[in-house]
Amino acid sequence: MLRPIIWIIGFLLGGFGLLFGNTFFIAESAIPLSYVLTADMLVVGVLGGLLLRSRRRRASSAASRHPRPRVASGVNPLRLRSPKWRRRQKQRSEADQRVESLALSEPPPDTSQQDPSSLQHEVPPAAQAHSPAMVTPLIVGPTDQTSWVRPPLPSMVITGTQENSSFFSGVVAELGWEVRGASLRGLTHAEVGESGQDALGVRWTPERDGLLLAVADGVGSKRDSREAARRAIVQALRLTHARPGIPLEHQIESLAKDLGAWLKQQRYSAATTLVLAELTDAADGLRLRIAAVGDSEVWCLADGTWKCLYHRRTGGETEALPRYARAMCREYRLSRGAVVVLATDGFAAALDGRSRLATELAVRWATAPTELSFVNDVAFHHDHHLDDRTVLAVWTGER
Structure with missing residues (x-):
């Protein structure tokens, strides 16, 4: 918040300086007013260009030292400045790495010695033939029913x-x-x-x-x-x-x-x-x-x-x-x-x-x-x- 105030004060002081300087210079010399204003505009343009160039160089050097993280869609970029959010992201990445290491270290279960009937659910033949991810009936309550129920059609x-x-x-x-x-x-x-x-x-x-x-x-x-x-x-x-x-x-x-x-x-x-x-x-x-x-x-x-x-x-x-x-x-x-x-x-x-x-x-x-x-x-x-x-x-x- 302090930096914009300093910029505003600087522009005001510079403007007043140019105004009083031009008034005094025009009064003491015979140079036309248009020439003086043109020279002022050139000076301001050169100074502004040098200032923008220096700011771009500082920004590029800072970005090379501290690259900004890529923001996923739906994430507020302002949250990237929060230390709490960065800690959570670090914890999540560490947890993902642990899960991946466990998955690589554990071999897949051997199902060759298991009973094939224990690996299947009783579903309709149409579901077994046409559905890669088969939908099995959800049974809730004291019953041994494990197949699809065929309800009667209402009148x-x-x-x-x-x-x-x-x-x-x-x-x-x-x-x-x-x-x-x-x-x-x-x-x-x-x-x-x-x-x-x-x-x-x-x-x-x-x-x-x-x-x-x-x-x-x-x-x-x-x-x-x-x-x-x-x-x-x-x-x-x-x-x-x-x-x-x-x-x-x-x-x-x-x-x-x-x-x-x-x-x-x-x-x-x-x-x-x-x-x-x-x-x-x-x-x-x-x-x-x-x-x-x-x-x-x-x-x-x-x-x-x-x-x-x-x-x-x-x-x-x-x-x-x-x-x-x-x-x-x-x-x-x-x-x-x-x-x-x-x-x-x-x-x-x-x-x-x-x-x-x-x-x-x-x-x-x-x-x-x-x-x-x-x-x-x-x-x-x-x-x-x-x-x-x-x-x-x-x-x-x-x-």
Whole structure:
């Protein structure tokens, strides 16, 4: 603090000296004022340059004698002047050196004489085959259970991205079908703190031995589309379950009217795509009926090969409810053991039948993975696929 004060006093005294000297010199001589001021500026410039040069030389010599430590990102440079901080850094470096010396001095344990069964955990075959760092179940309580628990699928599940991601799993005990669902908020929404706009739902209908499956993707250009996506899922499952004999395309027409009236009542600006499917078990195999509006998709994995059952990308304006109420309908006969996948375009756009993702999932999803493995697969990393991802998959198995 003392050095800046001395500099200020020096500049003031020098300025006053130049002022009184110039006044006296001009009064006693016939030299013009402009010449005197020019000479003063030259003198000040030369002195300032010499001063800066001397300071740079002192700084470089000091840096060569005492080099400054490199500051890592996130560290306040002012803390480097604190003796306490330097002592902590020295203690940490000494501790790291001790750990490294111990690691080098101790040979790795010999596992050749151990029982191989003692080195393994009981995990699902899918996890053993596809997960380098296997996730083992955490058992808390007095039980001998060491394998994954297969929870029964609730009669109805409705979820979505909303503020956070979500996932669920369950088994249809009557048919042995495994169901996995995941709705993950995309990076484009997460980076700016926005909610996701996807939704999905599933409902088991025991009287028809079938599953009602629905996936919706809110249109990103409208601010309330997440509300429309969730409303569409709820109404699609409710209407289809309550009116089993009505074709799915007529169900979606009724849904579009209901959704439009509800959005108008709530004063929402929203739109959503929708894929509604019914998977039933028949005597000769599986029957899959699809009705869809928009660019969400339906895929099938059978015998290691992916097949697209519903795909529609117009390249222009996205067809979405409630404006577009005419659904595209499909109906298929599938063999038992097939995997049926409904997905929004955030996931389906990367699931081209010849893509690397399709090749990997053809192996990973040959059998039903654990729910954490399923979520990990849905959350694949790709620099260009940053939208919300919602996937609803059913492993039908063999009866």
